[in-house]
Amino acid sequence: SYLHELLQDEAACKKLVRKVNWTLMPLLCGTYLLQYIDKQALSYAAVFDLFKSTKTTSDEYAWLTSIFYFGYLVSEWPSSYLAQHFPTGKVLSYFVITWGSVLMLTAACHNFTGLAICRFILGCLEAPIVSDSMPAVVRSADMQIDSLLMMLVGMWFTRKEQPARAGIFYCFNGVGSMVGGILFYGVGQLDGFPVWVRRDPLNKLENMADSIQG
Numbered sequence: 001s002y003l004h005e006l007l008q009d010e011a012a013c014k015k016l017v018r019k020v021n022w023t024l025m026p027l028l029c030g031t032y033l034l035q036y037i038d039k040q041a042l043s044y045a046a047v048f049d050l051f052k053s054t055k056t057t058s059d060e061y062a063w064l065t066s067i068f069y070f071g072y073l074v075s076e077w078p079s080s081y082l083a084q085h086f087p088t089g090k091v092l093s094y095f096v097i098t099w100g101s102v103l104m105l106t107a108a109c110h111n112f113t114g115l116a117i118c119r120f121i122l123g124c125l126e127a128p129i130v131s132d133s134m135p136a137v138v139r140s141a142d143m144q145i146d147s148l149l150m151m152l153v154g155m156w157f158t159r160k161e162q163p164a165r166a167g168i169f170y171c172f173n174g175v176g177s178m179v180g181g182i183l184f185y186g187v188g189q190l191d192g193f194p195v196w197v198r199r200d201p202l203n204k205l206e207n208m209a210d211s212i213q214g
Contacts, residue, residue, distance in 0.1 A: 020156050021165075028149050028169040031096060035126055036176030037183070038103055039068070042119070044184040053110070060112045064119050071123020079128035083148050088155065092128070092148045099125035 006012050042050070042064060050056060056064070083091045102125060106118040128148045153165050 017157075017161070024152065024156055025165065025168060028152065028165075029172045029175075031129060031149065032169045033172040033176040033179065034100075035129055036173045037180040038099075038122065038126070040177070040180050041103070041106075042115075044180065047184075048188055054112065054115060056112050056115065060116075064112070064115055067116055068119045068123040071120040071125075072127045075124035075127035079124075079148075083128060083151060088148060088151050092152070095125050095128050095148070099129075 006016070042061075046061060051058075051061070079091075079095065099122065102118055102121050106115065106122070109115045109118055149169060150166060153162050157165055
């Protein structure tokens with residue numbers, strides 16, 4: 001058969017693996033990088049004017065950090081079930097697109113309630129992407145649910161090839177740390193563009209006036 005002939009052709013196998021690498025790995029690495037920046041976005045905003053603009057206290061900020069992982073716990077099993085009973089690629093795409101949409105909506109929040117809702121939903125949507133990297137504190141001993149990214153790696157690579165690919169995209173946590181820090185440093189230096197803006201007419205007029213005066 002064609003598959004048997006392909007497996008016997010070493011050059012063709014290498015070409016196929018190279019094509020899969022250049023098609024799949026950038027998507028996995030980019031997704032992992034963005035999810036790390038997403039997790040840290042609240043921390044970056046806290047350095048600037050998050051507390052003042054949203055009238056959030058230190059205790060409420062701690063809850064915003066915790067409620068994210070409550071969403072993880074709620075969504076892990078249902079999302080894993082969906083990925084195993086429906087096309088994994090489509091399930092992952094829906095989760096990522098919805099996750100990005102909710103993250104953009106987070107910028108419209110102007111109080112603790114709105115932030116908490118968005119953070120909980122973000123936790124639910126990120127659970128299938130990085131469920132295997134949850135802190136040990138919030139994982140049960142018998143929870144053996146791999147992330148959707150690992151499921152894709154298992155589908156496209158052999159057992160021998162999987163550890164290296166998983167290590168590559170997991171390293172993008174560190175890349176996300178570097179990129180996110182530089183990105184938010186740049187945003188924080190912009191004049192007339194608050195990092196966290198309350199979306200009300202009075203605030204908009206004040207910001208416009210400040211920009212004109214600057």
